[in-house]
Amino acid sequence: MVKIVLTLIPFIWIIGCVPFINQVKPLVLGLPLLAFWPVAGIPVTFICLYLLYGIVQKEEHDDKEAGGTK
Amino acid sequence: MSNEVAAIIVISVFVIGATIIGMIPGLRKTLSLEEWAVGGRSFGRTLNWFILAGEIYTAFAFLGASGWAYARGGPTFYILGYCTLAYVVGFYVLPKISPIGRRHGLVTQPDFVEHLYESRSLGILTACVGVAFMLPYLQLQLTGLGIIIETCTYGAVTRTQAMLIAFTLVATFVYLSGLKGVATTAVVKDIVMILAVGFFGLYLPYHFFGGVGNMFEALDAAKPGFLALPGGTKNLDVSWVMSTLVLTSLGFYMWPHLTANSFSAKDPDVLRHNAVYLPFYQICMLFPMLVGFTALLVITPALKVPDMSFMTIVQTVFPGWVLGMVGGAGALACMIPAADLLLSTSMLFTRNILRPAVGRDLAPGTQAQIARVVVLLLTATALALAIYAPSMLVNLLLTGYSGVTQFFPMIVLGLFWKRATKIAAFCGLLVGEAIVFYLILAKLDPLAIWGLNLNAGFVALAVNMAVFVAVSLLTSTDATVSRKVRAIEG
Numbered sequence: 051m052v053k054i055v056l057t058l059i060p061f062i063w064i065i066g067c068v069p070f071i072n073q074v075k076p077l078v079l080g081l082p083l084l085a086f087w088p089v090a091g092i093p094v095t096f097i098c099l100y101l102l103y104g105i106v107q108k109e110e111h112d113d114k115e116a117g118g119t120k
Numbered sequence: 121m122s123n124e125v126a127a128i129i130v131i132s133v134f135v136i137g138a139t140i141i142g143m144i145p146g147l148r149k150t151l152s153l154e155e156w157a158v159g160g161r162s163f164g165r166t167l168n169w170f171i172l173a174g175e176i177y178t179a180f181a182f183l184g185a186s187g188w189a190y191a192r193g194g195p196t197f198y199i200l201g202y203c204t205l206a207y208v209v210g211f212y213v214l215p216k217i218s219p220i221g222r223r224h225g226l227v228t229q230p231d232f233v234e235h236l237y238e239s240r241s242l243g244i245l246t247a248c249v250g251v252a253f254m255l256p257y258l259q260l261q262l263t264g265l266g267i268i269i270e271t272c273t274y275g276a277v278t279r280t281q282a283m284l285i286a287f288t289l290v291a292t293f294v295y296l297s298g299l300k301g302v303a304t305t306a307v308v309k310d311i312v313m314i315l316a317v318g319f320f321g322l323y324l325p326y327h328f329f330g331g332v333g334n335m336f337e338a339l340d341a342a343k344p345g346f347l348a349l350p351g352g353t354k355n356l357d358v359s360w361v362m363s364t365l366v367l368t369s370l371g372f373y374m375w376p377h378l379t380a381n382s383f384s385a386k387d388p389d390v391l392r393h394n395a396v397y398l399p400f401y402q403i404c405m406l407f408p409m410l411v412g413f414t415a416l417l418v419i420t421p422a423l424k425v426p427d428m429s430f431m432t433i434v435q436t437v438f439p440g441w442v443l444g445m446v447g448g449a450g451a452l453a454c455m456i457p458a459a460d461l462l463l464s465t466s467m468l469f470t471r472n473i474l475r476p477a478v479g480r481d482l483a484p485g486t487q488a489q490i491a492r493v494v495v496l497l498l499t500a501t502a503l504a505l506a507i508y509a510p511s512m513l514v515n516l517l518l519t520g521y522s523g524v525t526q527f528f529p530m531i532v533l534g535l536f537w538k539r540a541t542k543i544a545a546f547c548g549l550l551v552g553e554a555i556v557f558y559l560i561l562a563k564l565d566p567l568a569i570w571g572l573n574l575n576a577g578f579v580a581l582a583v584n585m586a587v588f589v590a591v592s593l594l595t596s597t598d599a600t601v602s603r604k605v606r607a608i609e610g
């Protein structure tokens with residue numbers, strides 16, 4: 051469940067929000083809102099992937115442990 | 121020294137230098153076909169990161185993004201989003217593909233499809249489609265290279281001559297060194313290019329307007345609405361951007377050469393780890409756009425070829441040797457991805473079309489030899505396309521995406537969904553490609569439907585996906601499911 055949410059967040063941020071950010075003003079960090087939004091999506095995606103990476107690694111580690119004790 | 125001479129000298133140093141670096145691995149020893157094509161499957165994190173990143177920041181990023189910013193405005197911002205999402209897709213898909221490739225000695229994407237569905241004919245079909253849609257991508261690199269050299273020589277060398285010279289060099293180093301040559305030169309190119317693009321993207325708005333924010337204020341005042349959707353176009357609106365983002369983010373790793381590159385990773389963790397950090401690279405896509413927007417405000421008279429905006433503004437503001445350096449970095453940004461594309465396309469043709477057509481296994485030596493000859497033929501074809509059917513860079517890329525994304529249901533659902541069947545893969549792919557061909561040739565891209573303007577490739581993908589799922593459900597049996605499980609896990 052956590053994995054699904056973390057996977058969907060970047061898509062909702064970058065694709066799902068387009069109808070709501072289609073405007074030039076306000077300029078954020080000098081960029082039109084329409085451009086700033088996907089740029090802000092980069093750190094958002096990084097955080098999601100970073101957490102996902104941790105989860106997947108733990109899963110693989112647990113799998114190996116389980117395999118070893120059989 | 122005149123500007124022309126300085127620019128030409130600097131750009132020659134870059135291009136020839138890169139060719140020599142690229143040739144070294146091939147000259148040191150004779151490479152086997154596996155070493156030539158997938159680098160002996162020995163690339164660690166750093167090298168693999170550079171190959172993946174190097175693929176993305178091509179002539180398209182450099183010239184195409186600035187060209188679209190110049191001509192289209194708001195719709196260009198889709199480019200800021202799609203790679204980021206593509207890495208999320210890659211995070212799941214690549215680590216699954218890579219170990220299967222390793223266990224079964226797969227080299228190309230059609231090899232993989234053939235293995236997944238135990239069908240040689242599906243492999244052949246995949247290869248044909250792959251070759252067809254990699255040609256526009258190759259053409260993109262060639263056109264970009266032509267633009268760069270034409271501007272750098274202040275028009276002394278024509279576009280066609282420039283493309284001929286540079287591609288002889290690319291073909292040479294691909295011929296000799298294969299993927300190792302691509303990787304070593306990619307490192308050099310990426311560093312130079314990030315520095316160049318970052319510098320100009322920030323400096324030019326500052327030079328003319330005192331900052332990026334001021335530049336956008338000025339542009340918004342001069343052309344109200346240009347920076348939102350649909351910007352300078354009639355129909356590239358919100359629905360177009362959303363459908364294009366879906367298409368390009370899902371389609372990114374469906375490029376045959378990107379699948380093939382995942383085979384070069386040492387283990388799946390390398391690919392997963394890279395996916396986490398690759399999104400940051402995407403920020404570099406912003407800088408060429410800043411250049412394009414600045415060019416729109418300051419260059420008069422208006423440019424006939426918007427893709428030339430980056431090079432033209434640098435030529436206007438800076439002396440010849442700076443232009444030469446930008447041109448050099450840009451030339452590498454065209455040549456290296458072109459080399460990688462050529463390599464993958466020639467492998468598709470030799471391994472997956474020619475070999476089955478001949479009907480018997482060719483000796484590995486002969487195969488490697490043929491692959492290298494095919495490199496030359498493909499270069500010539502792309503060159504002919506670039507000369508006789510010129511098109512704007514971003515349009516070329518989107519055409520390619522529409523085609524290769526049709527692999528998505530077959531490859532990704534095929535990997536994760538055990539009921540996927542061979543017949544469904546055939547049906548989905550054929551239907552998807554038929555729609556792509558029809559819509560693009562009938563000039564119905566984007567497709568106006570229900571008050572929306574949808575990217576043609578997205579429409580085709582949606583139908584393809586529906587067909588794939590429906591046919592899979594109808595044709596899957598216990599036997600197909602257990603064969604599938606063996607193909608994925610065995």
